[in-house]
Amino acid sequence: MADLTKTYDVLVIGGGNAALCAAISARRAGASVLVLEHAPREFRGGNSRHTRNLRAMHTAPTSVLTEAYREDEYWEDLLRVTGGNTDETLARMTIRATAEVLPWMEECGVRFQPSLSGTLSLSRTNAFFLGGGKALVNAYYVTAERLGVDVLYDSEVTALELADGVVRSATVTCRGFPATVRAKAVVASSGGFQANIGWLKRYWGEAADNFIIRGTPYAKGRILDSLLAQGVQQAGDPTQCHAVAIDARSPKFDGGIVTRLDCVPFSIVVNRNAQRFYDEGEDFWPKRYAIWGRLVAQQPGQIAYSIIDSKAVELFMPSVFPPVKAGSIEELAGKLTLDPAALERTVNEYNAAVRSGTFDTTTLDDCRTDGITPPKTHWARPIDIAPFYAYPLRPGITFTYLGVKIDERARVLMQDGRPAKNLFAAGEIMAGNILGRGYLAGFGMAIGTVFGRIAGKEAATYAYH
Amino acid sequence: MRTTEALEDARRALEICNACRYCEGFCAVFPAMEKRRAFSNGDLSYLANLCHNCRGCYHACQYAPPHEFGINLPKSFAELRVETYEEYAWPRPMARLLRRNGLVVSIVTALALAGVLLGAMLLQAPDLLYGTHTGPGAFYAVVPHSVMVALGSVTFLFVLFALGMGFANFWRDTGGRAAELTRGRPLRQALSDVLTLRHLGGQHGCNDRDETFSTARRRFHHALFYGFFACFASTGVATLYHVLFGWEAPYGLFSLPVLLGTFGGLGIAVGTAGMLWLKLTGDQVPTAKRLMGTEVAFLALLALTAVSGLLLLALRSTGAMGIALAVHLGFVLSLFLLMPYSKFVHGVYRAAALLRYALEREPAPTPAPVAVPAAAEPPIDIVRLARARSAEENTQPLGRSTPNPAAGD
Numbered sequence: 104m105a106d107l108t109k110t111y112d113v114l115v116i117g118g119g120n121a122a123l124c125a126a127i128s129a130r131r132a133g134a135s136v137l138v139l140e141h142a143p144r145e146f147r148g149g150n151s152r153h154t155r156n157l158r159a160m161h162t163a164p165t166s167v168l169t170e171a172y173r174e175d176e177y178w179e180d181l182l183r184v185t186g187g188n189t190d191e192t193l194a195r196m197t198i199r200a201t202a203e204v205l206p207w208m209e210e211c212g213v214r215f216q217p218s219l220s221g222t223l224s225l226s227r228t229n230a231f232f233l234g235g236g237k238a239l240v241n242a243y244y245v246t247a248e249r250l251g252v253d254v255l256y257d258s259e260v261t262a263l264e265l266a267d268g269v270v271r272s273a274t275v276t277c278r279g280f281p282a283t284v285r286a287k288a289v290v291a292s293s294g295g296f297q298a299n300i301g302w303l304k305r306y307w308g309e310a311a312d313n314f315i316i317r318g319t320p321y322a323k324g325r326i327l328d329s330l331l332a333q334g335v336q337q338a339g340d341p342t343q344c345h346a347v348a349i350d351a352r353s354p355k356f357d358g359g360i361v362t363r364l365d366c367v368p369f370s371i372v373v374n375r376n377a378q379r380f381y382d383e384g385e386d387f388w389p390k391r392y393a394i395w396g397r398l399v400a401q402q403p404g405q406i407a408y409s410i411i412d413s414k415a416v417e418l419f420m421p422s423v424f425p426p427v428k429a430g431s432i433e434e435l436a437g438k439l440t441l442d443p444a445a446l447e448r449t450v451n452e453y454n455a456a457v458r459s460g461t462f463d464t465t466t467l468d469d470c471r472t473d474g475i476t477p478p479k480t481h482w483a484r485p486i487d488i489a490p491f492y493a494y495p496l497r498p499g500i501t502f503t504y505l506g507v508k509i510d511e512r513a514r515v516l517m518q519d520g521r522p523a524k525n526l527f528a529a530g531e532i533m534a535g536n537i538l539g540r541g542y543l544a545g546f547g548m549a550i551g552t553v554f555g556r557i558a559g560k561e562a563a564t565y566a567y568h
Numbered sequence: 569m570r571t572t573e574a575l576e577d578a579r580r581a582l583e584i585c586n587a588c589r590y591c592e593g594f595c596a597v598f599p600a601m602e603k604r605r606a607f608s609n610g611d612l613s614y615l616a617n618l619c620h621n622c623r624g625c626y627h628a629c630q631y632a633p634p635h636e637f638g639i640n641l642p643k644s645f646a647e648l649r650v651e652t653y654e655e656y657a658w659p660r661p662m663a664r665l666l667r668r669n670g671l672v673v674s675i676v677t678a679l680a681l682a683g684v685l686l687g688a689m690l691l692q693a694p695d696l697l698y699g700t701h702t703g704p705g706a707f708y709a710v711v712p713h714s715v716m717v718a719l720g721s722v723t724f725l726f727v728l729f730a731l732g733m734g735f736a737n738f739w740r741d742t743g744g745r746a747a748e749l750t751r752g753r754p755l756r757q758a759l760s761d762v763l764t765l766r767h768l769g770g771q772h773g774c775n776d777r778d779e780t781f782s783t784a785r786r787r788f789h790h791a792l793f794y795g796f797f798a799c800f801a802s803t804g805v806a807t808l809y810h811v812l813f814g815w816e817a818p819y820g821l822f823s824l825p826v827l828l829g830t831f832g833g834l835g836i837a838v839g840t841a842g843m844l845w846l847k848l849t850g851d852q853v854p855t856a857k858r859l860m861g862t863e864v865a866f867l868a869l870l871a872l873t874a875v876s877g878l879l880l881l882a883l884r885s886t887g888a889m890g891i892a893l894a895v896h897l898g899f900v901l902s903l904f905l906l907m908p909y910s911k912f913v914h915g916v917y918r919a920a921a922l923l924r925y926a927l928e929r930e931p932a933p934t935p936a937p938v939a940v941p942a943a944a945e946p947p948i949d950i951v952r953l954a955r956a957r958s959a960e961e962n963t964q965p966l967g968r969s970t971p972n973p974a975a976g977d
Contacts, residue, residue: 235591359630421605
């Protein structure tokens with residue numbers, strides 16, 4: 104039974120992948136461990152609930168990964184997406200450590216999907232969790248509890264008291280009641296601040312009210328804020344977050360993967376004034392989806408509408424909500440509360456500008472517009488065959504980049520460059536050290552797992568020291 | 569399949585599942601789902617019957633209740649399956665009989681049948697019923713062989729016909745054609761899937777009671793399934809003995825019919841007890857509670873059939889044999905008579921759905937493109953179009969900075 108009056112060897116703040124990897128590792132090293140998870144049990148696991156795979160280096164095929172994915176290739180992929188905004192020492196260390204994490208994860212009860220076929224683009228680089236991230240989180244909780252880790256849900260750590268590089272205590276709200284918890288060592292693995300709309304407003308102003316948070320509502324960044332206010336060095340750009348355009352009808356939080364929309368390249372996208380604002384066919388959608396979060400965020404009211412006709416309706420993955428459907432553009436405008444005349448004008452201008460070509464979704468084809476601004480450079484076909492469909496778009500925030508600076512032993516670094524003595528960090532709260540910008544599928548889970556294990560072990564070692 | 573609330577609920581859930589696809593590694597339902605973009609009523613019936621109720625998808629689901637999407641596929645499918653059983657049953661009104669009062673109906677039927685048998689015997693010769701009979705033909709001194717054969721054959725033929733009609737109704741409704749039923753490889757695959765319960769947890773086991781994995785349910789089902797067929801084989805062997813060699817029951821303790829029957833009866837008893845235990849102690853959220861009665865009825869009837877058979881074996885050389893025989897026959901006849909309207913039909917429709925699945929998996933002359941599995945980030949059908957390697961990585965953060973030079977270009 105968890106006991107808040109007891110001084111645990113290791114206190115783990117958070118309840119996602121990194122937190123559990125830390126808790127399990129610390130417990131296996133002999134430490135007594137308390138995990139404080141802000142969410143109730145049903146929603147435990149932070150953003151790990153919504154993940155699906157882990158990017159793992161390997162030099163030969165494994166049971167779940169095909170071919171080979173070597174350190175240098177992994178590093179180059181990371182370098183490309185971050186534009187150099189990374190720390191090579193920490194990054195290479197993480198990459199090398201991923202070569203060993205899969206057996207450890209399996210030992211902790213995580214199950215992987217067998218590699219389905221060699222043709223899949225990700226089966227070479229990424230190991231897929233059977234059932235996704237929530238199944239992984241379940242497995243870790245079962246393992247942690249079996250090992251004797253104490254877990255409290257509905258327990259938010261609101262602040263850490265830090266003096267001379269030592270965490271003295273943690274202020275907790277446990278099921279609504281205040282408490283102070285002491286531990287010999289602390290692992291901060293409580294995520295980013297993307298669910299804290301007030302904090303997002305510091306950089307985005309009132310527009311942030313119209314952002315949808317794709318993941319957990321519990322990533323408020325309280326610990327991050329508490330640490331940065333007490334002289335901990337920061338890593339990652341505070342103004343940055345990963346955002347994609349998602350269905351505007353999505354829940355405010357936790358909508359996850361199903362809210363994404365892949366219709367943009369086959370559509371025209373207009374803002375609430377019924378005006379186009381960007382080349383929808385600039386490149387293949389997987390290369391472009393993440394700029395659309397920002398594009399929509401910059402539009403008035405942070406809303407846009409992707410409009411297609413019946414020719415395009417089956418060209419993309421189904422999504423969670425059915426499109427708005429109408430027999431004419433005028434009727435569609437009415438349903439979207441857009442100015443019908445303006446929308447008809449935009450569609451007519453676009454249709455008139457389309458140059459016929461050979462429509463081919465598998466290449467950057469020659470179907471483009473001529474003489475309108477912005478142009479649509481690929482997959483442009485007239486929108487003229489009823490019924491017409493529209494998907495409303497809003498910015499969907501995946502995660503933030505701001506974090507605390509750490510060293511290769513997961514120790515949190517203070518402003519003077521020296522590590523805090525008993526404070527370690529893992530997961531999204533420190534991912535900005537390595538993934539300073541951009542996105543690499545399955546890399547967040549790689550960082551969380553690798554640094555969770557390191558932080559857990561180091562914290563246990565410190566507690567015994 | 570007609571449109572009902574349960575069907576609409578399953579459709580809503582599957583439309584969300586089809587946008588997620590995280591569960592595609594669990595069982596056959598998800599690959600079958602991914603072949604479709606819209607779900608006809610027949611498709612939903614097929615998918616509901618393809619579901620083995622392992623609950624893996626429920627425990628893995630980030631949209632499970634209390635999430636506002638409230639996805640609970642095992643429950644939705646269980647509720648829909650029961651409606652499909654009614655829909656396809658022949659004659660259809662009979663199915664409604666068992667919907668609410670399954671347990672009562674089963675037991676009353678069994679006892680009524682036993683009563684009729686006993687009554688007939690008493691009328692015929694009361695002293696025979698309570699007498700002790702041993703040696704060849706002992707059972708037939710109580711219930712004449714001709715009566716047993718007539719009752720058994722008529723029941724069996726009726727059941728076969730009714731189940732066959734149900735199968736045909738299902739097959740037609742889910743878009744099947746008669747010609748498909750003769751394709752060898754899919755048939756063998758489906759048979760193997762039935763015999764091994766490959767989709768009930770596969771190599772990992774399933775979420776029998778909570779989010780931990782176990783193979784308990786599969787093992788209990790195997791005990792039940794193979795126990796049932798061992799009993800069936802026991803009757804078959806005994807019939808052959810009687811017809812071919814003129815050897816009359818009862819047979820020795822170590823004879824094939826008795827061995828098969830004993831092991832079969834024990835298998836059924838253990839299997840039903842285990843299944844009941846899992847049902848009653850497991851997590852109730854992914855369970856369709858209002859169907860519990862029907863399921864318990866079926867398990868109870870199976871268990872009582874097995875136990876009354878074992879009891880008959882124990883009492884066969886005493887004066888209680890006559891009553892034990894009548895009760896056992898009553899349960900056996902009731903089990904078979906109610907078969908086309910009880911949970912038993914799940915076997916028929918599950919097997920049919922597995923056959924449909926195997927047929928769908930058979931490589932078509934021109935191979936269709938493999939469905940791309942969803943990545944953690946937008947799993948897009950057109951991922952395969954993006955032939956640039958690692959295209960999914962070329963993304964750009966939301967921020968006020970200059971464009972990321974690494975993004976996309």
